Amino acid sequence: GQNIDQPTEMTATEGAIVQINCTYQTSGFNGLFWYQQHAGEAPTFLSYNVLDGLEEKGRFSSFLSRSKGYSYLLLKELQMKDSASYLCAAPSGGYQKVTFGTGTKLQVIP
Amino acid sequence: DTGVSQDPRHKITKRGQNVTFRCDPISEHNRLYWYRQTLGQGPEFLTYFQNEAQLEKSRLLSDRFSAERPKGSFSTLEIQRTEQGDSAMYLCASSPPAGRTEAFFGQGTRLTVV
Numbered sequence: 001g002q003n004i005d006q007p008t009e010m011t012a013t014e015g016a017i018v019q020i021n022c023t024y025q026t027s028g029f030n031g032l033f034w035y036q037q038h039a040g041e042a043p044t045f046l047s048y049n050v051l052d053g054l055e056e057k058g059r060f061s062s063f064l065s066r067s068k069g070y071s072y073l074l075l076k077e078l079q080m081k082d083s084a085s086y087l088c089a090a091p092s093g094g095y096q097k098v099t100f101g102t103g104t105k106l107q108v109i110p
Numbered sequence: 111d112t113g114v115s116q117d118p119r120h121k122i123t124k125r126g127q128n129v130t131f132r133c134d135p136i137s138e139h140n141r142l143y144w145y146r147q148t149l150g151q152g153p154e155f156l157t158y159f160q161n162e163a164q165l166e167k168s169r170l171l172s173d174r175f176s177a178e179r180p181k182g183s184f185s186t187l188e189i190q191r192t193e194q195g196d197s198a199m200y201l202c203a204s205s206p207p208a209g210r211t212e213a214f215f216g217q218g219t220r221l222t223v224v
Contacts, residue, residue: 100152
């Protein structure tokens, strides 16, 4: 099965950098997703990592270490609109089931 | 709009009633997922379809829940004899047949059982 852990809440200041961590235990590794979910809205895809290392996409970057079962999402130059929940998710073999973490609720303050 | 569409967006029902939700995935996506999400939690996997075949179903899903995708296009999720614990957001997602498999979510159906 899959087990995913991430912090419940974080607060950061507008313009700053924040790192949201995720640790996972999976029965078979098929990559790791990050999604953003604003309150009352559907999750939207941010990133997918299958190889070790950092992948950068604008203000957002995602890192993966398969040996450590660890990933993080890095948000730079925080904006108020980045206040949302950030979900770490791992697919099982064949991508038939994607298990989500509980999400990290990020609050960006002025 | 070519995104994932769910109907209705909101549903209030009395305990014991049956409800049915519909999901229309992105047209070229053959994979379809149903998730349930409660406040403060991440989406919880319910079931998965590849085309019209239901390939996986969560053990958490009681026999009051059933899902279909008869022609491999839209899907329905039915909950029979609803209970207050069924109150949640029901999310549908779809993904393409090959390559990267990030799921595209619909806006969800918020169910309130009173």
